[in-house]
Amino acid sequence: MDTITKEQRKAALDLMKANLASDSKFQTHLNAxxxxxxxxxxxxxxxxxxxxxxxPGRKVNLVSSIYRRYFTPEGKYFPSLFNARNLDAxxxxxxxxxxxxxxxxxxxxxKHCSIGVDVSYIVKKGREMxxxxxxxxxxxxxxxxxxxxxxxxxxxxxxxxVDTIKWMEEELQDEMGDPKANIPLDETNxxxxxxxxPREPKxxxxxxxxxxxxxxxxxxxxxxxxxYYDVTNYGFFNGNNEEAxxxxxxxxxxxxxxxxxxxxxxxxxxxxxxxxWEGPNLLKKAYDFEMTTALELMAEYIRTxxxxxxxxxxxxLCTLHDPCNLVRxxxxxxxxxxxxKSCVANFVEMTPHGNDNFCCGGGGGQLxxxxxxxxxxxxxxxxxxxxxxxxxxxxxxxCHNCVDQLMQINHTYKLGVTIKTVAExxxxxxxxxxxxxxxxxxxxxxxxxxxxPLHTDSNSSK
Amino acid sequence: xxxxxxxxxGDGFLTKPELWNEEVAKMFAKSDxxxxxxxxxxxxxxxxxxxxxxxxxxxxxxxxxQETGLKLREIYELFPLGPARGACRVxxxxxxxxxx
Amino acid sequence: xxxxxxxxxxxxxxxxxxLVSYLIGLIRKGAPxxxxxxxxxxxxxxxxxxxxxxxxxxxxxxxxxxxxYTAGMIFHIGNFLSLLMFVWIIVxxxxxxxxxxxxxxxxxxxxxxxxxxxxxxxxxRFVNVNLRSISCFDDFFSNIICTLFQIAGxxxxxxxxxxxxxxxxxxxxxxxxxxFYFIVAAILFIWMPLGKIKHLIYYFAARYHLGFFYGWRNxxxxxxx
Numbered sequence: 001m002d003t004i005t006k007e008q009r010k011a012a013l014d015l016m017k018a019n020l021a022s023d024s025k026f027q028t029h030l031n032a033x034x035x036x037x038x039x040x041x042x043x044x045x046x047x048x049x050x051x052x053x054x055x056p057g058r059k060v061n062l063v064s065s066i067y068r069r070y071f072t073p074e075g076k077y078f079p080s081l082f083n084a085r086n087l088d089a090x091x092x093x094x095x096x097x098x099x100x101x102x103x104x105x106x107x108x109x110x111k112h113c114s115i116g117v118d119v120s121y122i123v124k125k126g127r128e129m130x131x132x133x134x135x136x137x138x139x140x141x142x143x144x145x146x147x148x149x150x151x152x153x154x155x156x157x158x159x160x161x162v163d164t165i166k167w168m169e170e171e172l173q174d175e176m177g178d179p180k181a182n183i184p185l186d187e188t189n190x191x192x193x194x195x196x197x198p199r200e201p202k203x204x205x206x207x208x209x210x211x212x213x214x215x216x217x218x219x220x221x222x223x224x225x226x227x228y229y230d231v232t233n234y235g236f237f238n239g240n241n242e243e244a245x246x247x248x249x250x251x252x253x254x255x256x257x258x259x260x261x262x263x264x265x266x267x268x269x270x271x272x273x274x275x276x277w278e279g280p281n282l283l284k285k286a287y288d289f290e291m292t293t294a295l296e297l298m299a300e301y302i303r304t305x306x307x308x309x310x311x312x313x314x315x316x317l318c319t320l321h322d323p324c325n326l327v328r329x330x331x332x333x334x335x336x337x338x339x340x341k342s343c344v345a346n347f348v349e350m351t352p353h354g355n356d357n358f359c360c361g362g363g364g365g366q367l368x369x370x371x372x373x374x375x376x377x378x379x380x381x382x383x384x385x386x387x388x389x390x391x392x393x394x395x396x397x398x399c400h401n402c403v404d405q406l407m408q409i410n411h412t413y414k415l416g417v418t419i420k421t422v423a424e425x426x427x428x429x430x431x432x433x434x435x436x437x438x439x440x441x442x443x444x445x446x447x448x449x450x451x452x453p454l455h456t457d458s459n460s461s462k
Numbered sequence: 463x464x465x466x467x468x469x470x471x472g473d474g475f476l477t478k479p480e481l482w483n484e485e486v487a488k489m490f491a492k493s494d495x496x497x498x499x500x501x502x503x504x505x506x507x508x509x510x511x512x513x514x515x516x517x518x519x520x521x522x523x524x525x526x527x528q529e530t531g532l533k534l535r536e537i538y539e540l541f542p543l544g545p546a547r548g549a550c551r552v553x554x555x556x557x558x559x560x561x562x
Numbered sequence: 563x564x565x566x567x568x569x570x571x572x573x574x575x576x577x578x579x580x581l582v583s584y585l586i587g588l589i590r591k592g593a594p595x596x597x598x599x600x601x602x603x604x605x606x607x608x609x610x611x612x613x614x615x616x617x618x619x620x621x622x623x624x625x626x627x628x629x630x631y632t633a634g635m636i637f638h639i640g641n642f643l644s645l646l647m648f649v650w651i652i653v654x655x656x657x658x659x660x661x662x663x664x665x666x667x668x669x670x671x672x673x674x675x676x677x678x679x680x681x682x683x684x685x686x687r688f689v690n691v692n693l694r695s696i697s698c699f700d701d702f703f704s705n706i707i708c709t710l711f712q713i714a715g716x717x718x719x720x721x722x723x724x725x726x727x728x729x730x731x732x733x734x735x736x737x738x739x740x741x742f743y744f745i746v747a748a749i750l751f752i753w754m755p756l757g758k759i760k761h762l763i764y765y766f767a768a769r770y771h772l773g774f775f776y777g778w779r780n781x782x783x784x785x786x787x
Contacts (some may be wrong), residue, residue: 036634
């Protein structure tokens with residue numbers, strides 16, 4: 001980065017000003033850090049690299065030094081006394097390196113901060129400033145662009161998606177021995193609209209059939225959209241809130257278009273967060289339909305007896321990886337364990353786990369940023385050690401982003417484990433109803449009246 | 463010849479896919495722990511390569527299965543890192559976007 | 563009262579005016595208006611944020627760094643004590659009364675321990691490469707001025723117990739000490755709202771926001787698993 005133009009600086013400072021004016025949270029966290037440095041040992045990057053540039057407090061300090069320089073009199077007149085820094089090229093470069101390339105926004109340091117500074121929130125605000133300056137790492141931006149332009153972050157053409165879904169449907173019918181077992185596409189007035197991570201149809205479709213099996217067992221009335229099924233939202237990571245809002249809007253609009261009662265967010269930590277918690281704020285309106293995660297839905301199925309699971313079907317020793325965006329930042333600590341423990345006979349926790357768990361290393365958009373690949377694999381070593389210490393042979397996690405990172409850790413650190421989503425574990429433990437006895441619920445009747453969606457072009461070609 | 467002779471991105475994907483050839487594939491495979499490229503490996507790689515040259519992107523795993531006649535699980539066994547980080551890299555494609 | 567006392571009171575007013583303005587600013591802006599559907603209980607989250615979440619067992623910054631954590635806690639107790647003592651000394655000056663000898667000795671002893679903790683933390687900031695790399699003048703000076711304020715407090719307590727009252731400038735030495743104390747106090751009060759000691763306000767605001775955030779999302783209070 002050679003220079004920062006006046007326009008770039010102005011855009012970033014205008015954004016900071018607007019963020020400062022909107023509520024008291026930004027001002028609070030910018031002023032609260034006392035640079036005690038005790039957060040260092042809670043951060044994966046610091047633990048892995050021992051480089052002070054990764055100390056969470058220092059990341060906060062990058063953003064707060066700009067705040068002091070431009071928004072406080074003491075920083076304006078005595079910058080060197082208060083570490084108030086100009087927003088120049090050097091500063092922007094450091095910010096890109098540390099806020100994009102040196103933080104998974106997992107929030108582990110937040111929980112352990114001696115004060116209670118929301119480091120990941122400040123990092124997010126810093127990324128937003130970099131985004132308005134046009135400084136998002138290329139590979140991350142490419143993923144966002146693909147989602148905006150095609151409706152999914154892997155730019156999968158609709159026909160190819162539909163082919164894959166039909167393929168999975170055939171497999172499901174074979175497995176269930178029931179020609180009525182189906183994966184509905186673009187059906188309207190269903191109870192649930194389900195969403196996926198594009199890596200499922202593209203490369204790992206077994207988790208789609210696993211969830212379809214769960215829906216089948218539950219007799220759920222559900223559908224997928226053939227166009228807007230992508231649960232991910234890398235706009236949450238690139239810091240461009242307009243883009244994030246646009247992507248969140250795709251699912252919002254599609255839920256309305258298909259007249260579903262409930263949007264169910266597939267197993268994706270940041271994607272769930274981007275819709276469930278950030279979506280209404282991005283779109284500046286409360287959602288007028290129900291929204292839940294696949295995890296909570298499966299918990300409900302099991303709790304209400306809508307599906308029956310037999311944990312003895314999963315005998316291998318399993319452990320659980322807590323996705324940061326679902327647990328620390330999503331409050332699903334108990335739900336996740338309820339589902340998993342209902343479905344596996346032998347379970348062991350990692351140390352630490354739950355709200356204290358370490359990120360897989362692929363969060364915060366790291367998985368999409370080739371620029372920082374080496375760092376990502378190095379910090380993943382912490383997770384590798386955690387997994388090794390459990391002795392488990394299966395690692396379960398309700399997040400496809402984590403799954404991919406864990407697969408790479410598995411390979412890199414030669415762990416010899418299998419990585420599974422929660423739906424896959426639930427599907428393995430399912431006790432299916434006798435196919436001969438028809439269950440009386442709306443899904444079945446709906447399924448009977450529906451023609452093959454592949455050939456009802458009015459739907460599939462949207 | 464060594465992987466270091468090639469320009470790769472941070473994820474180890476070729477930055478210039480046109481420089482790919484069979485030797486490169488073998489080298490990348492080896493670095494992923496695939497000691498020998500069997501005919502099944504080649505079948506997968508060739509399909510990916512063909513799709514990339516025709517359409518400019520990686521094929522769906524469905525296409526790979528369909529064209530090679532391999533089962534999904536076999537593909538995951540052939541390429542332990544999966545179709546994206548495993549097979550596509552060996553086939554000399556740039557890294558696909560998204561959570562891979 | 564001597565002139566330095568008046569100066570310190572003026573500085574205190576400046577300090578309070580700033581801190582109150584920060585506080586009013588924060589209250590005016592209010593909490594973020596979250597449009598997502600709340601899952602937990604924000605009140606319980608905020609209560610937990612200020613109670614359970616602050617226990618040493620709940621934080622790595624405490625249980626992984628016990629010497630620093632302990633020193634920090636004692637240092638902060640000393641700081642609050644020093645502030646109360648300042649008010650008391652001003653009252654003594656105005657009303658011509660003095661601190662009972664036993665109390666003065668106890669306070670001096672407590673402040674000796676806490677100021678040593680302050681010095682320990684200061685040395686750590688100088689010596690520890692990581693810590694030094696994230697520190698600026700404010701970080702050193704804020705510590706130094708607080709520690710100095712505590713040390714000045716000790717001196718006052720030891721020389722002005724019930725032997726003579728504060729307004730009784732019995733000797734040039736003692737007058738000098740009084741001036742030293744009030745000048746240190748004045749510098750501290752002037753610095754406080756500018757430097758990082760303003761976390762006196764922002765600490766509580768941060769606990770509130772964190773409790774609100776985690777409470778909203780049902781992360782806090784934590785579930786037992």
